[in-house]
Amino acid sequence: MSAHKHDHPHYHEPAQPAMPRTGMVLDLSRAALVVIDPQIDFLTPQGVAWPLVGECVTENGVVGKLELLFKAAKDAGIVVAISPHYYYPCDHEWEFGGGLEKLMHQIGMFDRASPLSLEDFEHSGADFLPQYKPYILDGKTIIASPHKVYGPETNDLALQLRKRGVSQVILAGMAANLCVESHLRELVEQGFEVAVVRDATAAPRAPEGDGYLAALINFRFIAGGVWTASEVIGMLKK
Template sequence: MQFDSSTTALVLTDPQNGFLSPDGVTWELVGKSVEENQTVDHIEQLLGGAKSGGYEVFVSPHYYFPHDHRWEFGGTLEKKMHDIGMFDRTGPLDLASFNDSGADWLDRFKPYLEDGRTVVCSPHKVYGPEQNDLVLQLRKRGISKVIPAGMSANLCVESHLRELLEQGFEVAVVADATAAAQHPDLGHGYAAALVNFNYIAGAVLSTKETLQELAV
């Protein structure tokens, strides 16, 4: 893949406290992987590189509103997210208690994400972007190549990778700018994601490699 600021964008999934802060409700599951990959540092580096290079940045966030908790069924991790109040907000038009909550961005990311240029899409609701406006926002800006990063590797990042490929985008994943849960019964989510990244993506890059491409 050849990156070009007119056709290539960085896409971040769930760069939020619920996943990436030691105070987040999932830290017990994902913290080891986040620290091993230096995920927070790498996401911040990608944001800096993308902004410096004139690349568009899109965020596909994860929010749950009170009406979402009335769903009658869900998958294993989906139900867990509802049970622990992950990404909860008081309403789609209400920012009460939002600042510094699990649904908010990490403070380190805010200068980049709140610069007035970053495109914050409507929330995805399970793992993929099928239910939000990410694809529309990308196409409206003439983007044909995307670089996904963020959380979590085998869930939202992989689901975005798959759907964006199906939608006709070229996709290069940044393998060390994500992380995933490790669970004694469910397995090692990051290891599972890496296998699929290598099978599916147009390219699997490190943060260092991605920054070199963005700077060309």
């Protein structure tokens, strides 16, 4: 059996955690579901990142769980926001970047023809999964401006949430050790109370390491809650 399967002890909550319970309780009057990068390049076998993330996405059932979270959030009437990742032609002129930045540019991940045009956008790797579009394109969901590396420092997500009276955030989406963790860190620094949906995210597995395990370790130290999708859906139905 693969050491990466969910029966691996490192993927389970520790039997004797050192961190105290935070006591975070979801308050629907001030909560938002924030889904990061629910895009084809991350979440389908046709996506350019699938060779890196596909095993973990499949094991966690991320695609289906995100759809259930969208539906539950809409039924509960809470704010829903998307923090997408797009690269325009000008972004490919950057003169330096980390390893994954270099890879994303090389494989054309999240590429769009222009910031002012949707030419060739539909069904491209940058597009949203079709099953999510009824929730995302309903005219109510916040679609933030794109983040450019990993965190929301370069987009308007925090502004949009504050303008809607949001102070609690439920984070889900891709990828766990990159954009999700970076959003977690920045939103916490911005004064939001943040929980991560641990099984509605996934991460690359590469010779450099298991990104999902790395993310879980840091979620446990940083987040106000590390919840499962079923737990969150139950909270949203109350």
